[in-house]
Amino acid sequence: MEKLHELVNEFQEQNLLLPIWLQEEKLYVVNQKKLPNTKVAIAIQNVEELASAIKDMVIRGSGALGTCGAWGLYLAAIHSGGDKKFVTRAGELLKQTRPTAVNLVHTIDEILEQMNGHGIDLIQEVEMKTIEILKRQLSFEHRLGEYGAELIGDGDSILTHCHSGALAGSGYGGRALSVIRKAHEQGKNIHVYVSETRPYLQGARITAYELKEFGIPHTLLSDNMSGHCMKQGLIDKVIVGSDRVVRNGDLVNKVGTYMHALAAKANDVPFYTATSSHTMDDTISNGSEVEIEYRNPSEVTSIQEFRIAPEDTQALYPSFDITPHELIEGIITERGVIQAPYATNLRKVMAEEDSLV
Ligand code: RUB
Numbered sequence: 001m002e003k004l005h006e007l008v009n010e011f012q013e014q015n016l017l018l019p020i021w022l023q024e025e026k027l028y029v030v031n032q033k034k035l036p037n038t039k040v041a042i043a044i045q046n047v048e049e050l051a052s053a054i055k056d057m058v059i060r061g062s063g064a065l066g067t068c069g070a071w072g073l074y075l076a077a078i079h080s081g082g083d084k085k086f087v088t089r090a091g092e093l094l095k096q097t098r099p100t101a102v103n104l105v106h107t108i109d110e111i112l113e114q115m116n117g118h119g120i121d122l123i124q125e126v127e128m129k130t131i132e133i134l135k136r137q138l139s140f141e142h143r144l145g146e147y148g149a150e151l152i153g154d155g156d157s158i159l160t161h162c163h164s165g166a167l168a169g170s171g172y173g174g175r176a177l178s179v180i181r182k183a184h185e186q187g188k189n190i191h192v193y194v195s196e197t198r199p200y201l202q203g204a205r206i207t208a209y210e211l212k213e214f215g216i217p218h219t220l221l222s223d224n225m226s227g228h229c230m231k232q233g234l235i236d237k238v239i240v241g242s243d244r245v246v247r248n249g250d251l252v253n254k255v256g257t258y259m260h261a262l263a264a265k266a267n268d269v270p271f272y273t274a275t276s277s278h279t280m281d282d283t284i285s286n287g288s289e290v291e292i293e294y295r296n297p298s299e300v301t302s303i304q305e306f307r308i309a310p311e312d313t314q315a316l317y318p319s320f321d322i323t324p325h326e327l328i329e330g331i332i333t334e335r336g337v338i339q340a341p342y343a344t345n346l347r348k349v350m351a352e353e354d355s356l357v
């Protein structure tokens with residue numbers, strides 16, 4: 001049986017920016033809060049520490065949170081003394097950390113549902129499933145990247161929002177940046193506009209960092225500039241990631257996505273989301289049913305540690321928004337690019353899982 005350590009070695013030999021990995025029975029997580037100025041990984045010894053790292057945004061992004069689910073249960077399994085309930089409780093704890101990225105819940109449920117053994121069998125089962133999930137997630141990035149890159153023409157300028165890249169995924173390019181990275185590797189001359197993504201600055205700090213690492217030309221914009229740049233003809237396409245896509249094709253993604261999609265529609269710029277089948281939530285029929293995650297308003301009144309608003313200024317921080325499916329030109333997945341009518345076509349493509357994956 002292949003061991004997780006071997007898989008990590010294999011990944012480390014590829015040109016990946018891994019957000020999380022295993023070393024001597026500890027997990028190491030790149031502290032995304034410190035990027036781009038410092039690249040430092042913190043050691044995680046148990047599931048409680050992993051849950052805190054997720055809540056505290058040390059690691060984030062829907063693909064990476066999915067893999068955290070698998071890594072966390074593996075960590076729990078090796079400390080469980082073969083007790084299934086211990087692993088189940090760890091799954092429950094992790095599920096409560098961030099409510100929006102559905103990948104986390106899907107991964108945990110997938111492992112828990114297949115757990116039958118006890119003792120050493122339990123550890124092996126969780127390890128095998130973790131290996132399967134990690135390989136699958138990475139293969140999704142390459143495949144959706146290839147499908148998405150077909151939409152990109154030589155000379156295109158692409159706007160992306162937030163950070164949908166390697167460190168938010170499995171190390172190649174997550175979702176949006178997998179598409180962009182493939183197009184770049186195919187020799188297409190592309191330029192990426194990066195919206196800074198207030199208040200947490202995922203775009204300015206992490207997307208710009210990754211694009212620099214990949215050698216892809218890019219320009220940083222503050223979030224309020226996209227409409228103007230589209231009107232000026234500077235942007236040919238918008239490609240963002242996705243924290244969740246619901247049954248009718250409505251997209252849940254980082255707050256500000258909706259605003260870019262509206263500007264794109266008004267300026268005839270095609271707007272795409274890059275996602276995977278594991279980010280589809282068929283328990284929800286449309287975006288209005290999704291409960292929006294609110295984070296600490298102090299992140300709006302300050303930029304990192306620097307206060308920008310007067311003391312006692314009230315602020316609001318909805319962390320995600322809903323982009324209605326009417327604004328979406330296509331949903332890029334590892335099974336191809338899905339187009340409207342989404343309610344029908346998403347269902348059709350999801351049902352074809354076995355034949356396509
Ligand atoms: C998640 C996040 C964005 C990405 C999703 O938010 O980064 O929504 O656009 O991209 P947070 P991906 O930073 O609050 O975790 O689909 O690659 O995860």
